Amino acid sequence: xxRLTPILLALLYAxxxxxxxxxxxxxxxxxxxTELADPKLKKLTDRMAAALNLSRIKVFIHExxxxxxxxxxxxxxxxxxxxxxxxxxxxxxxxxxxSVIAHELGHVALGHARKRxxxxxxxxALRTALGLFLSRLVPGIGIxxxxxxxxxxxxxxxxxxxxxxxxxxxxxxxxxxxxxxxxISLFRKLDELTRARSGAVPAWLMSHPKTDQxxxxxxxxxxxxxxx
Numbered sequence: 001x002x003r004l005t006p007i008l009l010a011l012l013y014a015x016x017x018x019x020x021x022x023x024x025x026x027x028x029x030x031x032x033x034t035e036l037a038d039p040k041l042k043k044l045t046d047r048m049a050a051a052l053n054l055s056r057i058k059v060f061i062h063e064x065x066x067x068x069x070x071x072x073x074x075x076x077x078x079x080x081x082x083x084x085x086x087x088x089x090x091x092x093x094x095x096x097x098x099s100v101i102a103h104e105l106g107h108v109a110l111g112h113a114r115k116r117x118x119x120x121x122x123x124x125a126l127r128t129a130l131g132l133f134l135s136r137l138v139p140g141i142g143i144x145x146x147x148x149x150x151x152x153x154x155x156x157x158x159x160x161x162x163x164x165x166x167x168x169x170x171x172x173x174x175x176x177x178x179x180x181x182x183x184i185s186l187f188r189k190l191d192e193l194t195r196a197r198s199g200a201v202p203a204w205l206m207s208h209p210k211t212d213q214x215x216x217x218x219x220x221x222x223x224x225x226x227x228x
Contacts, residue, residue, distance in 0.1 A: 032063040044098040051175040069100040071107035095182035106168030
């Protein structure tokens with residue numbers, strides 16, 4: 001039991017930190033967000049809502065500049081002001097922005113927020129266990145190795161979630177009559193829109209898959225569905 005105590009404490013700490021992060025995120029979103037009112041986008045979200053047998057899909061604008069979409073732990077969907085501004089400026093089409101909404105709906109529908117809580121707790125326990133074990137084998141750097149291993153695991157799990165949400169979005173967009181095209185075209189714009197320098201970071205260290213890999217996965221899906 002004594003040997004398990006640090007791991008149990010790590011699990012408890014992870015749970016507390018996750019809950020605190022959720023609370024802080026909700027407070028930030030509540031304070032700096034308003035419901036989106038855009039007639040053109042609403043027509044598209046209404047089509048997606050009909051495909052899901054929902055009365056409507058609420059989308060909120062988060063008043064921050066970075067280009068991003070977000071599925072909050074409570075299931076709300078957010079588009080940042082920076083992303084919406086790209087749409088207003090004509091850099092992103094309504095259909096492309098609707099693909100972001102579909103992607104975030106995928107995170108909600110697939111329970112990724114709850115999964116992240118479990119993953120985060122498990123990773124923290126694994127980091128503690130590995131750190132204790134490796135510190136005995138390689139004192140001084142054991143904890144660094146443990147941190148590196150768990151970071152790689154976290155990145156891998158996050159990328160898997162992104163692929164799953166991409167596939168959900170593709171299916172929803174097709175069912176709504178919007179198609180996968182806008183999703184693919186947005187991905188091809190994404191690095192420029194976000195001014196990303198993803199090439200400087202190994203793909204296996206990134207929490208999101210590389211853009212070309214996401215496009216390739218969608219093109220395979222599209223080809224498979226057209227054959228079916």
